[in-house]
Amino acid sequence: MEKILEVNDLKLSFHTFAGEVQAIRGVSFDVYKGETIAIVGESGSGKSVTTKAIMRLLPESSSEFKDGHILFNGRDLTKLSDKEMQKIRGKDISMIFQDPMTSLNPTMTIGKQITEPLLKHQKVSKSEARKIAIDLLRMVGMPKPELRIKQYPHQFSGGQRQRIVIAIALACNPQILIADEPTTALDVTIQAQILELMKDLQKKIDTSIIFITHDLGVVANVADRVAVMYGGRIVEVGTVDEIFYNPQHPYTWGLLSSMPSLDTAEEKLYAIPGTPPDLLDPPKGDAFALRSEYALAIDLEQEPPTFQISDTHFASTWLLHPDAPQVEPPVSIIERMKKFPGSRYYEGGTR
Template sequence: MEKILEVKNLELSFHTFAGEVKAIRGVNFDLKKGETLAIVGESGSGKSVTTKAIMRLLPESSSEFKNGQILFNGKDLTKLSDKEMQKIRGKDISMIFQDPMTSLNPTMTIGNQIMEPILKHQKIGKAEARKVAIDLLRLVGMPKPEARIKQYPHQFSGGQRQRIVIAIALACNPQILIADEPTTALDVTIQAQILELMKDLQKKIDTSIIFITHDLGVVANVADRVAVMYGGKIVEIGTVDEIFYNPQHPYTWGLLSSMPSLDSADEKLYAIPGTPPDLLYPPKGDAFALRSDYALKIDLEEAPPFFKVSDTHSAATWLLHPDAPQVEPPLAIVERMKKFPGSRYYEGTEGGTY
């Protein structure tokens, strides 16, 4: 499948009064045409910073690209001027932000807000742009779009506002849609509707999606591949089934173990001990070592490279080194692995519930 985006060895720092925060430390991933890549991890792991770096939305006064490339259709976005990025941002790459109310202008009708990127990036008149805006509202499931196009953000519910934000992001048929925790501010029922809408839209408009979330339950329903981030690095990447049913990094084990399930209703939920590292002083070895029950001596001294698990799955953990001792993952993870062909625990029952 054709790669539309390649992030290569990306390093990015913030310059603060306290010193240099090394927020992104050698991130590598690609995005293929028509796929959904989910980037997951705790707050502070670097998910949103990575995607804002792709959009070039970080303040130039305090942020700095230290190394690496962001190749969009072969063009390095880190080298483009602001004017060149304005032609790409909103047209070829769009973003849906976390809180729809802060993304919308309360003084403008939603029709004018949807029409704005259309008029900026497409050579069409106002009347035609209005028709496109109505069609977009209809596409995202807004009832009576002809009437509602004249209304203001405060006249809509939270779920409807998120639909409007999605319509704005889709206005110019972007090649890449970045969704930064788009369902966090919504209740569970509306979350499900928005996720279903995004899956449906992807089939209709054939766009590639980068989906940022800390909620692994959301990932299972929307993603083709998953990248797990921790301490400014990607620590594991694979297909959604590989990450859910054959995870290899202790951090991924922790995230999955802390997910509630119908089977564990009466059990105490697992919580990963400790806190993420302070990236003013990045750790020398594996950033997760001090929080892990499975850390080896080498984890404190040297950062692990990526070890290949399959053609589509790799993880940065010394536990995958040929000379590493074989450890037993947590019981909840072993139960998952029993359902995955190729896992050493496989018992012949394919699939399962996330």
């Protein structure tokens, strides 16, 4: 597969009155043409900051790239000027934000908002841009697009506004579409429709998607690969099947255990104890150690390296070291792993 985005050892800090917040602490991942990679983790893990760093949307007055590279088609985005980034934003890399109402300008018709990136990046006429805008609205499932193109954001429902935001993001056929929790503000029924729409559109325009979410149920439906973030780092990355059915990091175990399912028999869902680390003063070893019942003594002293489980599966935990004691994951996780051929618990079951 063709690699179009490469994030290498990215380190980014925010300068605040309280001190330096080390928000991103050595993040590395790749994005391939036509794939969907989901970045998951609790609030504060660094998901949105990572993607906003890719788009260069963080305030330069308070944020600083400390190290690393963001290579897009061979160009390092961290080195580009604002003017150079303006040619990439909206054209080659687009973003869908969490709340469509704050993404749209209430004083402009949606037609004008959809045609704006077309007029800026595609150099088409106003009449041609309007025709493309109508086609985009039709593509995202908006009824009567010729009429609705003249209306304002307040005249649409939440699900319709999110469809409009998607149409704007797709206007210039971007190579990468970043979706930052695009369905969080929507009810479950509309959420399913938007996710199905995004999958269909991806096939039509062959774009790559970086999907940010804390909802693992969403991940199972949309992603090809998953990167699990914690404390400003990626602690595990693999295919959807590897993350769901052969997870290796205790934090991934915790996320999966806290996910409700139709098979959940207990009255209470599992909750990961404690709170995420304070990145003003990051922990010395494994950032998850103080919240993990599986932590080893070395976790409090030394940051774990990244261990390779398969060609596509990597995790940063000392439990994968050859000298580490054999630790049994939670029963619910073992039951999942029994169904995965790459797991040591595999029993030949089916999913």
